[in-house]
Amino acid sequence: MTKKALISSRDLSVHFPLPATRLFGPKPFVSAVEGISLDIQQGSFFGLVGESGSGKTTYGRALLRAVPIAQGKITYADGDVSYDLTSLSAEEMTDYRKRAQLIFQDPYAALSPRMTVRDIIAEPLEVMGLTKSREETDERVREIAAKCRINLEHLRRFPHAFSGGQRQRISIARALVSNPRFIVADESVAALDVSIQADVLNLLKSIQQDMGLTFLFISHDLSVIAHTCDHVAVMYLGRIVETAPTRELFAEPRHPYTKALLSAIPSLDPDYAGDVQKLEGEIPSPSNPPPGCKFHTRCPHVIDICRTEEPRLSKLGFEHDVACHRWEELVDPSE
C-alpha cells in the first residue's frame, strides 16, 4: 500500500448558524467540527467512530464539499490531479463530484420509488455525461450491477420489491457507477439486519480491494469498524480524541473515552463482567460545549487542567495520536 494521503484536512472546522438572539453583536453558531486534521491514505478503509452529535457525519460531508466550511483546508491528491477542496473552480467541482461519492444509511429512503433499478444506477452517468450512448450506459450499469451482485433481471424492477440488503447493494452500485476514487459510507450497514450486514460489509471490502478505492467509513458501531477498517479515528463533540491503526487502537486504547466506548459494547459471553468503565451522564450539547477538554464532564480521570485547557493531539507512536492531558499516567503498567 502506498503511504500517500488521498485526502487530508488541516484544522478543518464546520459551523452551523443558530437563530440570532440579539440584533447586533456576533452571530451565534454551533461548531459541529472543530479543527480536525486527518490524513486519509490512498487505498485505505478509514473508520470514523463516535456517538450521535460527535460530528462524524458533518466531517464526512465536509470532505465531499456538501456543507459550508468555516475554516481550514482540505487537499485532494490523486496522481497528477490535486485540488484545494476549499477553493474549487466550477470545473474542478464537476470533476471532483465524479471522484467522490456517498453511500447513505437508510436504503429505504435513498432510492426513488418511481425509478427502476436501472435508471437509479444510470442516473449519475447521465447527469455527469460520462457515457455517450444508451448502449454504453446500459453496458456500464450491467457491469457494475454484476459487481455488486445484483441480479441483472432485477434491473427493470422498482425498489419497493427489494429487501434492505438488496436495496443497499443498489445504492452501492449507484455510488460506484461513475468510477469514483473516494467513497464516504455513512452508517451504511446500521439499518440492516445482522445476517445481511455481514454480507454488505464483505461486499464493500471486496469492491474496495478490486477497484483500489479509498473509503471513509462512518459508524457508531466499534465492532463493525474493527472488522472492516485498517485505520480508525474516534470523534467526540467535533474533535478527534484518538486516531490509530485499527489493531493498535483496539489493543491499546489510550484515551479514556475510547476505553469507555470499548467497554460499553455488550459482550456475547453472559458471564463476562469486563473491566467496567461505565460513563456517567451524556454527551453535552454542541451548541454549549464545556470549556477545556470536551470530555471532562464525563471523564473518570478528570483533574483541574482538563477543565480549563483543551488538550492537543499528541503523537504517542507511529500513526497513533491521542488528545488527553493524562494519557501517559493512565497507561496500565501491566501492558
Place this chain on the structure above:
Amino acid sequence: MSKPLISVKDLSIKFNTDEGLVTAVDNVSFDIAPGEILGLVGESGSGKSVTAKALMLLNPENCVYGSDSKITMNLEDNEIDVFSLAKSRDKKVIRGGAISMIFQEPMASFAPAISVGDQMTEQLLIHSDMSLARAKEISIEMLERVGIPDPAQRFGQYAFEFSGGMRQRAMIAMALSTKPKLLIADEPTTALDVTIQAQVIDLMKDLVKEFHMAILFITHDLGVIAQTVDRMVVMYLGTLIEKGAVRDVLRNPGHPYTKGLMDALPRLDDLDTPLKAIAGDIPSPLDRPSGCVFNTRCPVSLGNECESRIPSYTTQGDEHLVACHLMEEGRNSK
C-alpha cells in the same frame, strides 16, 4: 417458581391484508416466570413485536388470532385468559395494569404537546383512585429513581427538552409507576448510543430486582441479550426456532440460524476470522417457505425433507429446545 406469570400457548397470528392472509406468527409457545427477564431475538419480519403486542391485545383490527391460541396470565390466585377480555374496561387489567410497555423510539411515544409529568400522572389516575397530588409525588419519585437530575423541574418539561437517554429513562419511569408485573421492552436501547445503552441496561436490571417484575426484552442485538436476560427465545419468520437458558443457547446454539447469526456478528475479541454472512435474504412473509422456514438460507439443509415437513422441537439439554430436522432423533451426527 411454581406457576409462570404469563403463559403463551400455540400463538398464531395472521393479518388480513389486500394481498391475502399473511402469517406473522406461527404456533409460538413460551412462559415467563415472575421476576425473570426473557429475551426475544429476531431480525426484521420475525414477528417479535407482533408477539409482544398480542400479550396486551394491541395488534390492529385486521389481525386474526389462531383458534387454539391461548395466553394465560396468573395474578395472585387470579387466572386471566387474555383473549377472553372483550370490553376495553376489562382490558385495562392487563394494558398498563399488570403489563406495561416501552418502545424503541421514545420521542415517538411521548405526546409532544403534553408535558412529561402530565402524561405520567394521567395513567396513574386511570389505573388507580389516587389523588392528583399523590400521583405527582409518585411520578417525581420514579423520575428520581431512574436517575433523572432535578426530577421536580423535569416533571413540568416536554419530551423535546429531554435528550435521547433521558427520554428513555422517563419512559421507563412512566411504565414502572403503575407497578406492573410484566414490562415489555421493545428494542429499548436500539436508538441509544452505546455508553447510554450500558446505563439503561444496568438500570433495568436493578429495577427488576427492586420491583420483582418480569421483563420481556425484545431486541435484535445478541450482545445486549447476553448481558441482560436469563432465558431467550429465537424467532425467524414468525416461528420459534430455539429457546433455552441464555448460556446454553449462546454457548451451544443448536439451530443453524442461531449459529449463523453468531458467526455474522462482528466480535471484538476475534478480529481475524472473516465475517460469515447468512446466504440470501429474509423471505417476505407473503411467500413463507414450506417446511422449515429457514430452509431457503440454511447451509446444512437436507433438501427435500426440510422443504416439506415442519421440524418438531428436540430437547438439547435442560429445557433447551431446537426446531431442526438435523437435531431430531437418529441424526445427532454433526
